[in-house]
Amino acid sequence: MGNQPLIVLSEDSQRTSGRDAQSMNITAGKAVAEAVRTTLGPKGMDKMLVDSMGDVVVTNDGVTILKEMEIEHPAANMVVEVAETQEDEVGDGTTSAVVVAGELLQKAEDLLEQDIHATTLAQGYRQAAEKAKEVLEDAAIEVDADDTEYLEKIAATAMTGKGAENAKDHLAQLVVNAVQSVADDDEIDTDNIKVEKVVGGTIDNSELVEGVIIDKERVHDNMPYFAEDADVALLDGALEIKETEIDAEVNVTDPDQLQQFLDQEEKQLREMVDSLVDVGADVVFVDGGIDDMAQHFLAQEGILAVRRAKSSDMDKLARATGATLVNSVDDITEDDLGFAGSVAQKDVGGDQRIFVEDVEEAKSVSLILRGGTEHVVDEVERAVEDSLGVVRVTLEDGKVLPGGGAPETKLALALRDYADSVGGREQLAVEAFADTLEVIPRTLAENAGLDPIDSLVDLRSKHDGGATTSGLDAYTGDIVDMEEDGVVEPLRVKTQAIESATEAAVMLLRIDDVIAAGELKGGSSDDDEDAGGPPAGGMGGMGGMGGMGGMGGAM
CATH class of the missing domain: 1.10.560.10 (GroEL-like equatorial domain)
Structure with a gap:
């Protein structure tokens, strides 16, 4: 060589x-x-x-x-x-x-x-x-899982120094109640605690709802705002006529033919709503859309309906009310229905939300966090998330320091x-x-x-x-x-x-x-001093922390 x-x-x-x-x-x-x-x-x-x-x-x-x-x-x-x-x-x-x-x-x-x-x-x-x-x-x-007062101290410690500190005692109480509500024997899944942020009011106005809050409104103005002792149906589909899977073209030569098509469509939608009426549903939550005509029929029957509910919300509803998620309205039976003492549309901070409360065993709960500005509420949420984590871990392990x-x-x-x-x-x-x-x-x-x-x-x-x-x-x-x-x-x-x-x-x-x-975002080679600042020199040498958006010197 x-x-x-x-x-x-x-x-x-x-x-x-x-x-x-x-x-x-x-x-x-x-x-x-x-x-x-x-x-x-x-x-x-x-x-x-x-x-x-x-x-x-x-x-x-x-x-x-x-x-x-x-x-x-x-x-x-x-x-x-x-x-x-x-x-x-x-x-x-x-x-x-x-x-x-x-x-x-x-x-x-x-x-x-x-x-x-x-x-x-x-x-x-x-x-x-x-x-x-x-x-x-x-x-x-050692900590006893039933020692609520001690658990509240643990929750408050996790919030100390964060934006929620002013109301930490109140929030700690809510957090401990929420975690104890969703605890299923030794299994504690904090995903069953839904955190809803509402701008307006003070942190002290935050509350725990024994049930689920859905950030939606009823789909039709003629539907009731409130349903008491409600039988709840959960549909993992849509109340709409299915589209054909292939592109099809239909030539209509006579207005009567068009009317027949429309009548047939209306009949199908009527049958869907009748299936819900027959099993005794008072409230329906649908994962997909609800056809305008179906909305009209549901309103006529006095059924409160919500469309395009998130799948995570549907899971929480199923857990809270005991309802079974059904793929098709044709398959629904009375056994699939869940129960809630109260389902109501309420105004929270200027937004309409559906509250599903008074459930027999609230294995899914919601925390409403309030605050004067969006930034305050966001920081309160982060503090509460930390707090939920430490209470969960304490209940699982039973040991603190x-x-x-x-x-x-x-x-x-x-x-x-x-x-x-x-x-x-x-x-x-x-x-x-x-x-x-x-x-x-x-x-x-x-x-x-x-x-x-x-x-x-x-x-x-x-x-x-x-x-x-x-x-x-x-x-x-x-x-x-x-x-x-x-x-x-x-x-x-x-x-x-x-x-x-x-x-x-x-x-x-x-x-x-x-x-x-390629070139590392943390410095430069000896022969290319201009490429990334001084070699690994402090924060600047990290290329403004490698993409901090020019905030390297501000920290």
Whole structure:
């Protein structure tokens, strides 16, 4: 070959390897954590996110911020996945999980500079995470599923620091009632809780409806507004004449022939409505459309009908009323009907909605969330979704931990003791993991305008003295017993956060070569300095967080 260089990659490819690759990935991960860090805790600040269309989202919900930012950098996206996993699994703790992942990467960077191998770090981090989960399991507090008051405290803790905080006690009560209503033995599906947002009124006007609210109105003005002790039919089809499957052309030579066609069509529609009348239906919800003529016949019979109901709403109606979804009106029988004590069209915030209430066992319920503006209602919804998640998880697991940085402080002390028993260089990684966890109480103090060093020292001394449920009260700056104060969160919120953050950090640290088919949105090659800003340099080096719509410098 005459010592000619062998070119394997295409000209457009970009390759970063060794320490440069690790440094780039760590910087990307840290930048994501930094973007949400100031939102942590009861005194956390909000972010305003403006997309390319000018739509505005104001929130301090970690996963919402990261999704709205539209991050494209591959390493940064792996940290975003930590928040998404946390949201899917438990519904809360997304910011904590991302902040821990970012801090793990920060500590790893210091150790990498001391020539500690990434594999050693990964091994140490994994050992520390396993030990952390054991310690948390031992420290967990058992909760009785019937202890409504305690569950309300858990729900309120998840809302603290969010837009719904002013009315958190009222909302926590609604959330716990909703989750208890849809609990089916040990099976709890929060999809059976429908959240309806209404702009107008105050957050305190929010209410729980034991039944289903459909964002529709009756199809015909002559239909009744209200049906009492109603037999409810659910049709997974349409009350219309079916179109022919092939294009057919009919030549009509005589007006009588046309009238015959129309009469036949009317007869078919009449038969459909008669089928519903015969089984005794008072209210009909239809997945598809309802022909104008059928609407007229239904109105004549005094039946309240709703068309084009969403399939998710149809499922909730079936669960709430006990009705069976029927494909064709020809197949309907009395046994397929459900029952509701009241079906009524009501005005909510200027919009007409159908309320299906007074069902025997409300296994499907609706939360009406009110607020002065659209942005307020949206943020209340996000807070309530988090709250529903933590109450569900608590009922499933029956275990909680104190909040306010108490578990993290306890873990940090336990892991430092454990590090002495770990041999080799992994010991340094375990110690780094212990230091990492203290980022949570430190950030809580910073966001509350307190001195983080003083707060951390006070916390450590309390825990050294055996007060393991002591945490930081962000409002007063005092170290108090979090369990007594009712600031508690599910065990799974903490274990999942530590697990996800560790996995993401370990995966990023083990990457020593980044080969991109085109230009990476996180920096530039040495010979193309203008392409993407400084190589992996802070937020700007991430190409404005890789598609943040020019918001890189604003965060």
